[in-house]
Amino acid sequence: MAHGPTRRPRIVALTLAALVATAACSAPGGDAGNDGADASAAPVTDATCGTAPVTLKGYFETGFPLPKNLSDEFTKQFPNVTWDIREDQFAVITQNAPRVLSDDPPDLMRLPQVSELVKDGLLKNLDGYASAFGWDKWPASQLEQMRVSGTGERGDGPLYAMGLNFSMTGIFYNKKLAAQVGMTQPPATLAELDTVLQKAKDAGLVPINQFNGGATGGLAFPLQNLMAAYGDPAAINQWIYQKSGATIDTPANLRAAEHLQKWLKAGYFAPDINSQDYAAMMSRFIGGKNLFIFDGDWESGNLDKQMAGNVGFFLMPPAQAGGKRAAMSAPLTYGISTKAKNADCAAFFLNWVATNQQARDIAVKVGGSHPMGPADAYMPAVAGNTVTASTLAAGATIGTDNGAMDFIANATGAIYAKGWTPQLQKMAAGQQTPDGLLKSVQKDYQSQVKD
């Protein structure tokens, strides 16, 4: 076969290399920038969907029928509004949120934690709608988590998202097993809860199953509940909102972590929690294999179906009798893109979800959680002996006690995966002390917040 002169290959190679290089490095395009994110703070009095045909673009999560049902009902009431809905896993939405909001902006989108998105100017400032619709007169704790200040701290400042409802976490229990160990009503103090746990252990039952295996650190649920029982939930929120100077390594939190360690050492948790995933925990609890799980009201409907009449719920009891209750409680967050075409209509929809009677019915029946809105708003009737009724009532209690907390796992993007999960798994295995746990998480937190 004929070969070219020896110099040719080098030229070809260079050309090809240049081609490859250009292809890989081609201009990343103009940056969207922070255009008008803070512009619309004045009340938007005429935010409606009008009468002309409108198509709202929605980007929702899979495995959760609530937004779809709400949008169907909305179209029934406002026939000029139709929907163009895409659905993705929540994990995918979390990853895709910035690019979707910037390059293919939906009118209404399910959102992960908002502070990064606000910093990038991708979310519409909803203050104008809030004052026009009267959202600012609702219990402040409902909207707190979705407010972001100019410095990127959450908790106050303009509103950048809204909830379709808000979830509630606490302790679910198996009523039959509870009766067996003599627990006739939910414990009123932490000491009473300890007694029940000991009785369950003595009776040969598994007191608590909790997912804590693989990439999950489910012990964060009981830990945060204990923190709020010993200390002030507002202080925990300060830490989650990245307020300057906030620390998780406080004396109250240390006592909470020590209490959790006491539970671990006493054998109140199943011995294999470090290999339990969420599904395994649910499977065992529904199968009647243990007394308690720490979980949220997104399971209420499911549990009412699969353990009808045999499942109860209570909020973590306070350390002192009569003390205030607190719980992790987060809105099901939806936001409007800065570049949305039908922002007014989307805001009108969000207000409708919180105030319309049918919408509130759907929020409870399909979503299983407490609707947003004023404290004295219409509440749908729920059968008294269901766990859904208990979680809804808990929502009201948390409202009056002002005890809503965001989840300690949401403080930074990586704190759950890199801080809480490995440290809690080590503690469950007896390789980490309560003090070491808090110090280590605080160190990770500081390095992550600095960036």
Next chain:
Amino acid sequence: MIVKRREALIGRLLLVLLMAVTVIPFISLFVTALHPAGTYPSGLSWPENPQWGNFADAFRVANMEKLLWSSFLIVLGVVPVSLLFGTMAGFAFGHLRIPGHRAGFVIFLLGLTLPFEGIITPLYYQIRDLGLLNTRWAIILPLIGLFMPFSVVWMRAHFVTMPDDLSEAARIDGANTWQLFRRVHVPLAMPALSSLAILLFLWTWNQFLLAIVLVDDPAKRTMAGALGAFQGQWGTDIPLLCAGALLILVPTLAIFLAFQRRFVAALLQGSIKG
């Protein structure tokens, strides 16, 4: 060669063991898929009331009809073009040995070491600037490019083993280069070509990363994304997820069964030729 009884027995035993290791996960998938939707089945247990309807539900919920069509369109866009380019380039590199073929081949080898994940960000901006975001072209065009190194290396490996005498004979009979390629070498390359086709089909069908980054509309993605429909932020509908996984598997399995003779033949061919 005479095989001793004991050896045959151990061989069989090992085979059965390997088969069990391969098959058990699928049995587990299948049994779990028959439990009532929304439950959390534990272990391997036959449900009291097998829910055969789960398969229909999974098909409907995950919008699989649309995704099947979408996957089919994407495969149709990627595989034939990649085969054509890969074969022609492989022929040029392996048989014609065009000037600079060594350097060019090294470039393709380098491409083979490049992970998809490494170029996904520049790819995103490029596709955006081309205005192709959220179209199937955003999956098809990059995939053709990304499959090129493997296709070229694969086909070159085949053409390199073809004796030059064949080409000389064809040329004496008056064939030009195109005819040589089309009438002599492509028919002889059928085994290599068809196994490449199967591999490219599988990779395209299972493509997840490009689909999820470059296309926001799930209905325009590949089948692999369908499983997301059963996953929520907190809980996962495990029975439907399993049913969906089995359904997604069916087309690839069918392709493999239909072409397995060819597939195995192609794999063996290399070993005989040496």
